[in-house]
Structure formats: structure tokens, C-alpha cells
Amino acid sequence: MIKVEEARKLILTCDDRVRHVMEVSLEDALGYSLAEDIISLIDMPPFRQSSMDGYAINIGDSSNYKVIGEIKAGDNHDFHLTSGEAVRIYTGAPVPDTSNAVLIQEKIEVEDDQIFTEETPDSGMNIRPIGEQIRKDELALKAGVRINSAHIGFISSVGVNKVKVYSKPSIAIVVTGNELVTNGLVLPYGKVYESNGPMLRSMLASEQYNVPEVIRVEDNYESTIYTLGTTISDNDVVIITGGISVGKYDFVGRALKNLNVQEIFYKVNQKPGKPLFYGKKGNTSIFALPGNPAAALTCFYIYVYPLLKTLEGASKKELNSLNLSSLSNYNSKETRAQFLKAVIQEDGVQILGGQSSAMLSAFGEANALIFLPENTFNITKGDKVKTILLPW
Numbered sequence: 001m002i003k004v005e006e007a008r009k010l011i012l013t014c015d016d017r018v019r020h021v022m023e024v025s026l027e028d029a030l031g032y033s034l035a036e037d038i039i040s041l042i043d044m045p046p047f048r049q050s051s052m053d054g055y056a057i058n059i060g061d062s063s064n065y066k067v068i069g070e071i072k073a074g075d076n077h078d079f080h081l082t083s084g085e086a087v088r089i090y091t092g093a094p095v096p097d098t099s100n101a102v103l104i105q106e107k108i109e110v111e112d113d114q115i116f117t118e119e120t121p122d123s124g125m126n127i128r129p130i131g132e133q134i135r136k137d138e139l140a141l142k143a144g145v146r147i148n149s150a151h152i153g154f155i156s157s158v159g160v161n162k163v164k165v166y167s168k169p170s171i172a173i174v175v176t177g178n179e180l181v182t183n184g185l186v187l188p189y190g191k192v193y194e195s196n197g198p199m200l201r202s203m204l205a206s207e208q209y210n211v212p213e214v215i216r217v218e219d220n221y222e223s224t225i226y227t228l229g230t231t232i233s234d235n236d237v238v239i240i241t242g243g244i245s246v247g248k249y250d251f252v253g254r255a256l257k258n259l260n261v262q263e264i265f266y267k268v269n270q271k272p273g274k275p276l277f278y279g280k281k282g283n284t285s286i287f288a289l290p291g292n293p294a295a296a297l298t299c300f301y302i303y304v305y306p307l308l309k310t311l312e313g314a315s316k317k318e319l320n321s322l323n324l325s326s327l328s329n330y331n332s333k334e335t336r337a338q339f340l341k342a343v344i345q346e347d348g349v350q351i352l353g354g355q356s357s358a359m360l361s362a363f364g365e366a367n368a369l370i371f372l373p374e375n376t377f378n379i380t381k382g383d384k385v386k387t388i389l390l391p392w
């Protein structure tokens with residue numbers, strides 16, 4: 001059985017396919033990874049900008065200033081201020097070249113066209129210099145950045161409205177099992193509601209992937225071969241759940257062999273998710289996740305997620321992790337590496353109850369997975385543990 005660390009390395013290193021680049025408008029760019037550096041088209045801010053509502057002054061010798069005009073945000077007129085003169089100004093408005101400070105209005109007394117201040121103004125105060133954030137032709141975002149909403153705002157502010165990005169992989173979800181019933185229908189004895197499909201679809205949606213319809217396949221060798229054969233030839237990534245263990249009616253492994261899928265690894269020394277399979281056929285990556293729902297979701301985060309990020313050209317491929325103090329004592333006889341559902345609190349991380357790979361209730365409560373390496377039998381409160389942050 002392969003170790004978690006080796007399996008993760010294989011995921012991150014075994015893909016060398018050429019990625020397709022396309023140009024999208026900024027409003028469609030959320031969740032795509034940049035295929036090229038973004039260079040600022042302008043200085044930002046483009047002019048000396050007031051950061052407060054108040055008075056732009058030309059610092060004089062006394063605390064009195066004469067107000068000679070007004071500049072609002074968006075105005076395009078300049079004033080020539082001499083020492084001791086001021087203009088009324090508002091946040092975001094251009095500060096005249098002849099002004100060297102902005103006084104906030106709360107600290108000003110006004111009488112007709114005269115203002116008085118008790119402040120001793122510092123040169124440059126409350127004025128954002130030209131290019132304070134970024135200069136024209138400077139690097140705004142590096143290729144490989146996965147575009148979030150802040151990036152869209154930032155790129156927009158520097159005048160860029162189209163970006164080159166890598167296209168997203170096409171993904172199929174196949175769930176296997178005679179026992180699966182669509183949620184909303186009557187549940188006969190011996191059956192369970194199909195939950196892996198909706199869970200993985202929503203996971204893909206939340207990460208801005210194209211969301212496929214879930215494909216169902218019964219526990220039958222021929223139909224498993226047929227369904228997997230077509231989905232593998234039509235997609236970049238196929239995510240299968242269930243039927244990958246060793247039972248007589250677990251047909252996924254045998255079907256993948258029949259379809260000449262190259263096994264990269266099968267079975268990882270971990271809990272949950274021991275029977276995880278990862279393989280390739282041509283340029284298609286195939287994951288067979290264990291059917292147990294919490295095992296499937298854990299394997300998604302730890303293995304499928306970094307592969308998807310690799311395929312879409314993102315430079316950051318894995319979930320963030322921190323070393324945090326455990327708030328719980330934990331004992332186990334497990335020799336496999338473990339991923340434990342956990343909640344990060346202000347002063348550390350708490351291990352949740354309900355760790356069974358068949359149970360999703362604790363996963364819903366969790367915001368992190370604690371990773372315990374192989375042969376970790378005891379965790380004592382205060383021990384540092386590797387804590388992987390879930391992206392929700």
C-alpha cells in the first residue's frame with residue numbers, strides 16, 4: 001500500500017499535458033488561472049487623490065486658511081493655491097498640485113470663506129500619491145494566480161478588461177451501486193439515498209468548475225465497462241465513487257483494467273479512503289473514490305482537488321494548512337495515516353466525534369481535517385497537529 005505523501009506527490013507530478021489557453025472578459029474570469037502575467041496599464045491611483053473629506057491646503061504659517069473653491073470626486077478642474085489657501089475637497093477627488101496636505105473636516109472650524117485648524121499639518125497627509133498601489137507597466141498579477149473576486153476588482157482598477165486564462169478540465173462524476181436511490185423518491189428497504197453525486201457536484205460548483213450531470217451505473221461488469229469507457233474518452237477527469245473495494249460486486253477496478261487504464265496507485269495507507277484508485281488513460285485522469293461518503297469527500301480534497309488545480313494551471317494546488325494545538329485528547333489503535341474531521345477554534349483545533357467514513361454529519365460541522373501520520377496512536381491536548389483548512 002502506498003503512503004499518503006507518495007500518493008500526493010504522484011498526483012502533483014504525473015501530469016504534463018499541454019494546457020489550452022483562452023481569452024475571457026474580466027467578468028467571466030472568476031475561478032480561472034491566469035495563463036500570462038497581468039501588467040498594469042495605468043498608475044493607480046492615476047492622480048494625487050484625497051483620502052478624506054475635508055480641505056486641501058497649501059501649508060501656510062498660520063492656522064487660518066482662505067477657501068478659494070471646491071473639488072468633488074470626478075471633477076477635472078485644478079486650482080492654483082498659494083501659501084495659506086485651501087479648497088474644499090472630498091474623498092477620492094484630485095488634489096491640486098499646489099496643495100500639500102488635506103485636513104479632515106472634523107478638525108476644522110468654518111467661518112464664511114475662512115477655516116481654522118488646531119492641527120499642525122504634515123506634508124502629504126491624507127493624500128494618496130500617484131501610483132501608491134501600483135505603477136504603470138508594473139506586474140499586477142502573476143501567471144498561475146487563480147482569479148478571485150479581489151483580483152477581479154484589482155485588475156479592473158488598473159484598466160485591464162480581458163485576460164488570458166487556462167481552460168478548465170471537463171469532469172465527469174459516475175456513482176456506482178444497486179442500492180442507490182434518487183433523493184426525493186420512496187426509499188425501499190436495503191437502499192440508501194444517493195448522496196455522493198450531489199455532494200461532488202456542489203463541490204465542483206463552489207470551485208467554479210463546469211458541473212456535470214451525475215452518471216449512475218449499477219453493480220454490473222458490462223455496464224460498468226461501457227459507462228466508464230465512454231466517460232473516460234469524453235472527459236479530462238473522471239471521478240467515480242463506490243465499487244472500488246474487494247467485494248464480489250465491486251466492478252470498478254476490474255472494469256478499469258479491462259479498459260486499459262494505467263494504474264498510478266491503488267490503495268493508500270490512510271483512513272478514511274484506503275481503497276482509493278488513481279489512474280490514467282491517454283490524457284484522462286481517473287479517480288475511483290471509496291463509496292463511503294466521508295471517505296469520498298476526504299479523498300476529493302486531498303487528491304482530486306490538487307489534480308484539478310494542476311490541470312487548470314493554478315500555481316497554488318493544495319489546500320492551506322497550519323500547525324495548530326489540539327484542543328482534544330485522541331486515542332486510536334489505527335496504524336494507517338488518518339484524516340480527522342475537526343473544527344478550528346480561537347485557541348486551537350478540536351477533533352469532532354463521528355469520524356466514521358460512512359458519516360457526513362461531522363463533516364458538515366468541520367472546517368478542517370487534521371492529518372495524523374502513520375502509527376499516531378495518541379494525541380494529547382496541546383500537541384501540535386497538521387490542520388488542513390477546508391475551503392468553505
Ligand SMILES: Nc1nc2c(c(=O)[nH]1)N[C@H]1C(S)=C(S)[C@@H](COP(=O)(O)OP(=O)(O)OC[C@H]3O[C@@H](n4cnc5c(N)ncnc54)[C@H](O)[C@@H]3O)O[C@H]1N2
Binds near residue numbers: 179180241273
Ligand atoms: N473485505 C473488505 N471489505 C472492505 C474493505 C476491505 O479492505 N476489505 N475496505 C472497506 C473500506 S475502508 C471502504 S472505504 C469501503 C469502500 O468500498 P467501495 O468503494 O467498494 O464502496 P461501496 O461498497 O460501493 O460503498 C460503500 C458504502 O458507501 C455507500 N455508498 C456508495 N456510493 C454511495 C453514494 N453515491 N451515495 C451514498 N452512499 C453511497 C454504500 O451504500 C456503502 O454503504 O469498503 C470497505 N469494505
Ligand code: MOO
Binds near residue numbers: 275290
Ligand atoms: O477507507 Mo474506508 O474509508 O476506512 O471506510
